[in-house]
Amino acid sequence: MAVEESFMTSVSKNFGPNTKLSEDEYDKLFSLTQIFHNDLEDLYIEWESFNFAEGEDLELQMTNLIKFHDYLQNKLTNNKFTPSSNKVNKDTNSGRKPLSKRSMNNENTPSTPQIKKRKTIETSSPAPGDYDTANNTFTTSPIKATKQSHTLLETLNPQIESFELTTKDINPVKLAANFDPSKYKFRTMQMKLLESADVLDDQIDTMAELYQEQNKTEDLQFGNPCLSSQFDIICCGRIVPDSPNYNQEILNNKSLYLETSRLSGVGQRIPLDLSKLKGYSFFTGQIVILKGRNPTGKEFYVEQVMPMPQLGTPVSSKEELEEFETLQNGEGLKVVVASGPYSNSNKLAYTKLENLIEKINNDIHPNVVILNGPFIDLTNKEVEQGEFTSLPKDQQPRNLDDVFKIIITPLLKKIDSKIQVILLPSLKDSCSDHCSYPQDSFDRKKFQLPKNIKVFPNPSSFAINEMLIGSSNLDIFKDLKEVLKQDDTLSSNRFDRIINHIFDQRRYYPVIPGSIATITTQSENVADLSNGASGEFLNGLNIGGSCLEIPYMGLSELGSSIPDVLILPSELKVFAKIVKGVVVINPGQFIRPSKSSEVEDGSYVVLSLLPPKVNEIDENNVEKVANENDLYHHNIYKRSRVDVYTS
Structure with a gap:
């Protein structure tokens, strides 16, 4: 054929x-x-x-x-089930500081004293016009062993010329954390059912309130989708599977239910009939606002999926932007982004990372280096076996923390002290105190890290001068499984659809229940774990998955604005693209897992940002906010160049 x-x-x-x-x-x-x-x-x-x-x-x-x-x-x-969906989220404000005076009136706005002048503008669209370009999505094939290190693979916005920084004695960077570190000091593995239920309910009720707030002029009739009705109503709820022990791989449009909150529908669930919809993209845990009716009391017939309330865009004052331009001496900024593992999966060998650090110091000269874990990978064979053959006999560690201090700390100390370094952990990091998401930061003092290295939690939001960055080191692209019916309103690109879901749901990781990593050859029924399985059933589980700490999922919210740059490391295809005016980067894995101890292929990213030019008329630079005299959109997506290199 x-x-x-x-x-x-x-x-x-x-x-x-x-x-x-x-x-x-x-x-x-x-x-x-x-x-x-x-x-x-x-x-x-x-x-x-x-x-x-x-x-x-x-x-x-x-x-x-x-x-x-x-x-x-x-x-x-094979039966591969996810954990029961009765594991849930807590106070959505648990990771938020008080609002600054210039912030919009939104209770969930993350803010810190360092960025008091930053605010967001609520608009009908989440960006100053959707920005699309022919080169906004990479179509790179998997990296082959023939590629030499530091070979350029693809470039986003190649019309922006690469530049060298001349000011190397002083780093013109103001780093502002957009989170409260003390909120991440919670004890793990202590989830309570009622706290989780409160958080899940609050997510639904908050979204319904936001929708009503942004649609005050419309005649809205919110109702309970579980009750029989002969006329159309609008309802807000969560997409859930028909059974807690479901197979995520074969979830389909016949197995989706809508879960209500205790306030809107006594927490009941109702089957959904999606036959009248021309197109849709649903996943478990998704908060949706639906229009339809329930004539029989047994099934809710969906007529329309209503658009979700949109986040604002980050803006800065003219005074701030002029300050940053002066600080940078009219030059741009450079940021290097890489994500672990940093060694081959068969041994602890960090030659590639050492070479990257040498290139950072001698060639790239970035202002900031963002390194996502894992640094000492729990799935590494030497770590699994507890035999560190790569280390000298006189440096055998007492524990895995010693491994970090012996191998990783000396490497990080080699990075030029003028360069600001940011470390974010992974759920596969052996030296992290938290094994669940959201995840606390590394202990900087314990690992004897120098002052130029900052340790941030996972996920976290922070600003480099005016550029607001959101970073989440959990593989949402692999974990989010859609029930999809394609039409013209939905992007044909799966990555684009998932990124839009993140913006709509206002959370870095909106999937509930989370994923569970299983050994592919295991045929045991993992669903038995939800009923308190015996120890032998744990043989089918692997290190990984999302391990959600539901009562603290408020720490994983985006806040009141979308970021300028969104970093989402994934083991899937490396890419950099622009979605709704946001530069979204998957730096890929620095070293991809391989059966061979000699193959060490991977990738990393260099972002180059032109300086803000407030006093020059340039459509590709900062843009004045309509009806605001002193506020400007950052337009990072127009003035940044993203280069993807082999590691």
Whole structure:
């Protein structure tokens, strides 16, 4: 069977422009889309997961496609369940400081004394016009071993020329943390059911209030979707599966329920009929506002999915921007972003990280370096076995904290002291006190880190001069599974849809219940864990997953504005793109897991930002806010260049 030319073009688009297959291989790929009812984009996501499970980048050829077929079949037949959805969230203001005087009147606005002048503007659209460009999405294929280190892969906004910084004696950076570190000092593994239920209810009720606030002129009739009604109502609730022990891989439009809050519907759940919708993208844990009716009292017929209340955009005053421009001496800023693991999965070898640090000091000369964990990966074979053969015999550690101090601390101390370094932990970090999300920061004193290194929690929001950055080191792109019906209103790009969900839900990780990492060869029923399983069932679990600390999920909220830059590390395809005026970056893994101890492929990112020019008329620089004399949109997406390099 000869496949159509359009299918071959789509293969090239999703699997990389250099993909050249034989006719039989195209036929095999086409048959996989038919057998498993996946489009090519979803199939590529599965292919990336398959590569990750195999521990190496496989060529797209017939032998590997047959193995891929077996992998998909086993994945479909095995029972892989997520934890029960009765694990939930707490006070949404738990991580918020008091508002500054110039902030908008929004109770959830994260703020600190260092950024008192920063405020947000509530607009009908979350950005000063959606910004789209032909190069706003990378279509890079998986990194191959033939790539040399520090080879440029792709560039976002290549029209902005790369520049060198001349002022190297003083770092012209003001770093402002947009969180309260004391809120992350909670004790883990102490979730209480009523506290979790209060948080989940509050998420629904808060979203309903925001919708009513932003639609005051409309005649809104909010009602209980669980009660019989012969006329259309508007309701707010959470998308949940039909059973706590559900298989996330085969969740479909027939297995979705709407969960109400105790205030709006006594916490009841009602099945959803989505047949009248032309298009939708739903996932478990999603807060939605629906219009429809329940004529029989047994099922809610959805007529329309209402648009969610939108966040504002960050702005700064003219005085602030002039101060930053003067501080930078009219020059731009450079930020390096990398995400672990930083060693091969078979041994603790940090030669690549040492080479990157050398390049940072001698060639790149950035103002800020953002390093996401894991630094000492719990899944590393030496860590798992407790035998550190990579270390000298006279430096054998007593514990994993010693491993960090012996290996990582000396490397970080080699970074030029004038460069500001930010460390964010991962749930796979062996030296983090918190094994759940949201996650407390590293202990800077314990690891003897120098003063130029800041330790931030995961997730966190912070500002580098005027640039507001949001960073969450938990793989939302892998964990969020959609029930999708495509139409013209939805982006055809899965990454774009997930990023839009983050903005709409106002949380870095909106999936509930969270993911659970399982060993692919394990066939045990993991759902038994929700009923208090015996120890032998734990054999099917692997280190990883989201491990959500629901009562403190308020710490994972975006606040009252979308960031200028959103950093979301993922093991899936590295990319940098612009969505709703936000520069979204997945730096990829610095070293991708591999079965071979010699293969160390990966990537990192360099962001170059032009200085703010308040007194010059330039459509690609800061932009004055309408009806405001002294406030300006940052327009980071117009004046930043993002380069992706091999590690």
